[in-house]
Amino acid sequence: xxxxxxxxxxxxxxxxxxxxxxxxxxxxxxxxxxxxxxxxxxxxxxxxxxxxxxxxxxxxxxxxxxxxxxxxxxxxxxxxxxxxxxxxxxxxxxxxxxxxxxx
Numbered sequence: 001x002x003x004x005x006x007x008x009x010x011x012x013x014x015x016x017x018x019x020x021x022x023x024x025x026x027x028x029x030x031x032x033x034x035x036x037x038x039x040x041x042x043x044x045x046x047x048x049x050x051x052x053x054x055x056x057x058x059x060x061x062x063x064x065x066x067x068x069x070x071x072x073x074x075x076x077x078x079x080x081x082x083x084x085x086x087x088x089x090x091x092x093x094x095x096x097x098x099x100x101x102x103x
Contacts, residue, residue: 005094012057013088017042017050022085025060025077033073051075059084 013022020040025031031039037047054060059081063074077085 001098005091005098008091010084010088012053012059013084015050017046018054021047021050021054022059022077022081022088025075026082026085030074030076033075036075054081057081057084 013019017040021036024036024039028035033044033047036042036051037044040047042050051060051062055062058078061076061078061081063076065072065074
């Protein structure tokens with residue numbers, strides 16, 4: 001078995017909370033903080049920290065507006081985030097395919 005694909009996995013995405021966020025945003029291109037928190041079952045603080053990490057990596061864009069005079073924050077994958085997620089999934093598929101050949 002070739003271990004190289006494992007070493008190429010993006011460590012920013014690989015953490016389970018961030019992988020969940022990336023997966024959710026890949027399926028639903030624009031989500032509010034509340035929608036994400038409820039879908040993922042995360043605390044406000046935990047979600048905020050993971051989103052900040054993804055934002056700093058350039059994978060998630062944050063838009064802050066007002067909706068009925070209340071702050072409204074939405075999130076979406078950036079083009080770089082979409083590409084990074086695609087590469088991540090492609091590597092997982094390589095790992096799975098490689099393991100099927102070994103079995």
